[in-house]
Amino acid sequence: MPTTELTATITDAEWRVMRIVWTLGQADSHTIIDLLVRQHDWKPATIKTLIGRLVKKGALGTTKDGRQYIYHPLIAEQAAMDTALTTELSQMCAMCRGKAFVHAIDETELSQEDIQALISHLQKKLTTAPTAVSCDCLPADYEGSC
Amino acid sequence: MPTTELTATITDAEWRVMRIVWTLGQADSHTIIDLLVRQHDWKPATIKTLIGRLVKKGALGTTKDGRQYIYHPLIAEQAAMDTALTTELSQMCAMCRGKAFVHAIDETELSQEDIQALISHLQKKLTTAPTAVSCDCLPADYEGSC
DNA sequence: AAATTGAGTTTACAACTGTAAACGAAAGGT
DNA sequence: ACCTTTCGTTTACAGTTGTAAACTCAATTT
Structure with a gap:
């Protein structure tokens, strides 16, 4: 059975488009197009193409509503974000990821609640954290230097 | 003057290739090719192409050493990582970024030192953090729901 | 000096992306 | 029953990316 491919890669x-549908829960193309035309200087045709590609790749599902479709997400927003972020990180030097987090957190607006959640996760993580994480950019020889 | 374009986008x-050069500080193509052939199943020709593209886009600089070149980074590793991570985050719903961080931090191995740095940054950040960050996926109307 | 080797440069090529016009069929108006 | 509006589908097209062979010189070997 062609199980819903959760590996669907979503482009920039x-x-x-996904953010609109995720936020609204579901939407018809008119709504999506209307909102995106206002946010970007995209032509309606461009947005139609994007919607079509998302349906084809299994990120959006459709429900027939008379003559048109109602689109709804087939993948969860938080899961997509988690995957995107983890994928991005995984391609960077393991030794430098910590500093990248520091920078990203400095740059990102976070709510008190989020910050508290992060702190407690980090405190728990601290109890089993290694003294150092070594560079994984080379096969085995040499020594790292981020 | 064609200033060194720091905006150079580096593909996956x-x-x-950059990680090799960053870690070694500098390297000739033989070294780069040798290490990457071992890490991936790339042909030497593929790596040559990548090196050439990186030089063209200003991410690697060259120094002539007899018949061959020595390559060295023209962009800093940490800066590239910071930019990549921030760019990725900036395309996601602002309201959901905190949770994405939590997930990413759970999944990433971090040193005690990194964790402590993160905690203190977060504690400082907490003093000026907003109660909530709202969804920025829509123009103005509607309400968010990540 | 001729042959070989090795480093960088060109060319190749399909898939993916961003961007969008053109087209076809169904729905609605007159 | 026609014309028009709409919505989704097809087609288009250049630029980017992954992947790699072919080619061009200069240097090294015999």
Whole structure:
């Protein structure tokens, strides 16, 4: 059975479409197009293409509503975000990820609640954290230097 | 003057090459190719292409050493990582970024030192953090729901 | 000096992306 | 029953990316 491929990669432009649908829960193309035309200087045709690609790749599902479709997400927003972020990180030097987090957190607006959640996760993580994480950019020889 | 374009986008495959050069500080193509052939199943020709593209886009600089070149980074590793991570985050719903961080931090191995740095940054950040960060996926109307 | 080797440069090529016009069929108006 | 509006589908097209062979010189070997 062609199980819902959760591996569907969403491109930058498609991400904009998904955010609309995720936020609204579901939407018809008119709504999506209307909102995106206002946010970007995209032509309606461009947005139609993006919607079509998202349906084809299994990120959006459709329900027939008379003559048109209602689109709804087939993948969860938080899961997509988690995957995207983890994928991005996994391609960077393991030794430098911590500093990248520091920078990203400095740059990102976070709510008190989020910050508290992060602190407690980090405190728990601290109890089993290694003294150092070594560079994994080379096969085995040499020594790292981020 | 064509100032060194720091905006140079590095693709996934190119990232592998950069990590080698960043870690070694500098390297000739033989070294880069040798290490990458071992890490991936890339042909030497593929790696040559990637090196050439990185030089063209200003991510690697060259120094002539007899018949060959010595390559060295023209962009800093940490800066590239910071930019990549921030760019990725900026395309996601602002309201959901905190949870994405939590997930990413759970999944990432971090040193005690990194964790402590994160905690203190977060504690400082907490003093000026807003109660909530709202969804920025829509123009103005509607309400968010990540 | 001729042959070989090795480093960088060109060319190749399909898939994916961003961007969008053109088209076809169904629905609605007159 | 026609014309028009709409919505989704097809087609288009250049630029990017992953992947790699072919080619061009200069240097090294015999």
